Amino acid sequence: MAKVVVLARSFARASSEPLEILREAHLEVERKANPEPENEEVVAGLIGDAEGVIVGVDRIGRVVLERCPNLRVIAKHGVGVDNIDLEAAKECGVVVTNAPGTNTESVADMAFLLILSCARNLPLLMENVRKKVWGSQALGVELEGKVLGIVGLGRIGRSVARRALGFGMQVVYYDPLVEDEAFRRVSLEDLFSVADFVSLHAPLTPETKHLVNERLLSLMKKDAFLINTARGELIDEEALFRALKEGRIAGAGLDVLSFEPPFESPLLTLPNVIVTPHVAAHTKEANVKMGKIAALNVVRVLRGEEPLFRVV
Structure with missing residues (x-):
């Protein structure tokens, strides 16, 4: 009986179906808590x-692959595989899979939640009510007529764009690999210059690390907001901190940061930053879909079949 170890903390949290898929395939399943996912x-x-x-989020690199010679398949309970050394996995003959499309609507919802929360300064309003302060000390902004700039027009980017149209926003996008006639494609520099809200939906690669740097931040409007539900390392956080502290941009809504948990991050000291704990994909619906796809990918590979979604 082949053994499968589950390290993903939220696997089968919303439903036992993913676990049942593994057990019905007569696999030995061991769930283990990982106190140091980066180690x-x-x-x-x-x-x-x-x-x-x-x-x-568990780190799978050459050290893991060399120390675990029996390993045949690494299934990501999610979409992004930047925590897995794909080249090393390929060299070792280990199949890597993911679950694309399973969290699209959940992440798009979260991105729009952050857009709305920034626009109306929701955390401050809630805090004031708890302090028994009634009324508004600051005016919010409407979304109607505002420009949303989307960096990365994949599944999630398109879903965010669809929501934006429902709010009467104008949508522009930057994506070197995608051409979509439904929206206006612009350069990265133009996007940061014209957008009232910039929402990041690009994968993390060596080319996109610190994509949002001092130069791009300097192009943003003073009343613009930056939204990130993709990967923390897309942003140079030191440059973002300076831009926010100096009032060069209005605010930021971040579900991801470079180091998590980010309790020592200076960004948490700023009143114009909303931070949520990397939960954009954490809905019941996404959890079930993600878990089932991850389980089926494992079962198929261990049976000698092609997985549903192969990365390498």
Whole structure:
């Protein structure tokens, strides 16, 4: 009986269906808590002699792959695979899978929640009510007629754009790989210059790390907001901190940061920053879909079949 280790913390949280898929395939399933997801030595020890692993943010690099020679499949419980060394996995003959499209609507909802919360300064209003301060000390802004700039027009970017149209916003986008006649494609510089809200939906790659830097931030309007539900490292956070503290942009809504949990981040000290704990994909619906796809990917690979969604 092949063994599968589950490290993804939220796997099968909303439903037992994903676990049942694994068990019905007669796989030995071990759920293990990972106290140090960035530590490959710890990750390798948890995987041990398993042939399959389902991961969340757990780091899978060459150290893990060399120490776990039985490993045949790494299934990401999610979409982004920047925590997995794809080249090393390919060299070691280990299949890497993910679950694209399963969290699209959930993340798009969260991006729009942050847009609306920034526009109306929702956290401050809630805090004032708790302090028994009634009324408004600051005016919000309407979304009607505002420009939303989307960086990365994949599944999630398109879903955010669809929501924006419902609010009467104008949508522009930057994506070097996608051409969509439904929206106006512009350069990255033009997007940051014209947008009232910039929403990031690009994958993290060596080319996109710190994509949002001092130069791009300097192009933003003084009353513009930056939204990130993709990956924290897309933003140079030191440059963002300066721009926010100096009032060069109005605010930011961030579900992801470079280091998580970010309790020591200076961004948390700023009143014009909304931070949520990397929960954009955390809905019941997304959890079920993500878990089932991850489980099916593992089952198919261990049966010698092609997975539903293969990365390498």
